[in-house]
Amino acid sequence: MDSEKLNEQWRAISAQVSSYADMDASQVSAFFSRLEPQAMSDSFLMLTADNDFIKSWVEQHYVEPIQRALRDLTGVQFVVAVAVDPTQEARKAASATVTAPAAGNAATAPAAGAVTTPVVPPAPPATGAAATPAVPPAPAPGQAGALGRATPLPPSSPMGTAPLSTAPQPYMPPYDEAAVIDHYSPQPAPEAATGGASRPSCSTSSLTFGNFVIGDSNRMAYSMAVEVAESPGRSPLNPLFIYGKSGLGKTHLMRAIQNYIEETRPGMRTVYADSADFLSKHVEAARAHDREKSSYKDFKTYYEEADVLLIDDVQYLQGKTQTLDIVFQLFNTLTAQGKQVVLSADRMPKNIGIDERYYSRFSAGGVIDIQPPEIETKLGIVKSFADEYSRSEGLGNFTLASDIQMYIAENSSSNIRELKSAVTKVIYQMMLFNRADMTVEEVRTLLENHFSGGPSRNLSIEDIQRAVESFFKVSRSDLVGPKRSRSVVYPRQIAIYLCRQLLDLPYNDIGKKFNRDHSTAMHSVASVEEMLKDNRGVQEEIEALQKIISEYSE
Structure with a gap:
């Protein structure tokens, strides 16, 4: 074309x-x-x-x-x-400097008396420079x-x-064609079919321990991840299973482990696999087996030859029996050889809908959760991300005003991706419209519909407590008091579960509002999650309460 x-x-x-x-x-x-x-x-x-x-x-x-x-x-x-x-x-x-004077028409010529600034193309980088x-x-x-x-x-x-041309015009460098295909191909070819067994792992250098913001909510998970990275394959933390809600930093820690090992132990082979991609490649290898007998063997060999295997979001594999069985075989093969396995999911192993033999083995090493971040941790993430962005884009001493940083930290949900996208949106607005002096009121307007949770939704623990009290006909003094009868404990557990799901607050913060400690809040959430698996009555009560509570945030 x-x-x-x-x-x-x-x-x-x-x-x-x-x-x-x-x-x-x-x-x-x-x-x-x-x-x-x-x-x-x-x-x-x-x-x-x-x-x-x-x-x-x-x-x-x-x-x-x-x-x-x-x-x-x-x-x-x-x-x-x-x-x-x-x-x-x-x-x-x-092109602009060459064509603008020659255009000579009223639509492009500057108005009489206007001051024009010549556009000077930047000098090309020195040979060998990035x-x-x-x-x-x-x-x-x-x-x-x-x-x-x-x-x-x-x-x-x-x-x-007219129909589009069917003759594609090949694109010439500079760009990484392999990366583009990997990112956009709706059905990527399995590693075995493309010689994947000999390809090095794809490092994600931007996700490191150095730029992971540590707080009370993730300190233990961070420490375990560092220990695995420094001593992969040691039995107390092999496997390492990290769980927590989406966007809390599980993938960041897994990539940080991968990058640390690749940097400090170049002789070790690390393989990171997202469960959805693993499933796709497994299905493709199985389908290709009839045409090419070695395809399935090559698929397994690619993962079996890893010294460190990291599989992200394993909850995606529940119900995928054949793929889970392959993961289990790989798991047993690697751990038996003293090789490190790291898994992540959005829930603890026993709450994933998989056979007991899977989750008992997955839980055999270190199991740690990442909780929603506190305000201090979110503020640290805002500052860190803004600084990192400023360095990567060469913005010099660019900073976000402290009141803007605090507004984003206080109003974002626990999802770190949402928080970072809010920071990016504000920085973009400042750069594109030359508004380094944006006020917090302007930022509030800009991000009015950005956040999915947080205080901007006007929902509090007290709102949830009030809805549960009315629904189950219990008093506030009983809900937060010492009573342990079934008629009080069950509504209390439901209320704590809803606080965790709807507000993304740390267990400790929720527990305090019920005069309970961190472990009680965790137990309450786990109990309700277990009941939700096969108790339709509990499911209906949760759905009804969520509908009632949603009216408080409108």
């Missing part, structure tokens, strides 16, 4: 995305102006961004809307890939409105009247 046709189709896609009610047209225009289409076929679109920040933001917030626009315009489901082309911004700048990602330039005062105008297209846009 020629570049003119490709750019025309990209403009049509951009206009379609901007037209959606749930999209901010000014932000779409600002970000899409930093993207360039590189190749397009009947079901694939390749885009490049000029730096890692733009790439990451587009992947997180705009790939799905782009796919939706392509589906609306063509009726075809597309795979959309984004790569970084560090030369892109320089080429645009150089290219530094470009920092998105802040617009000059008065330019924000221009960023918000989407380019209108005539009704006869070719995107709506």
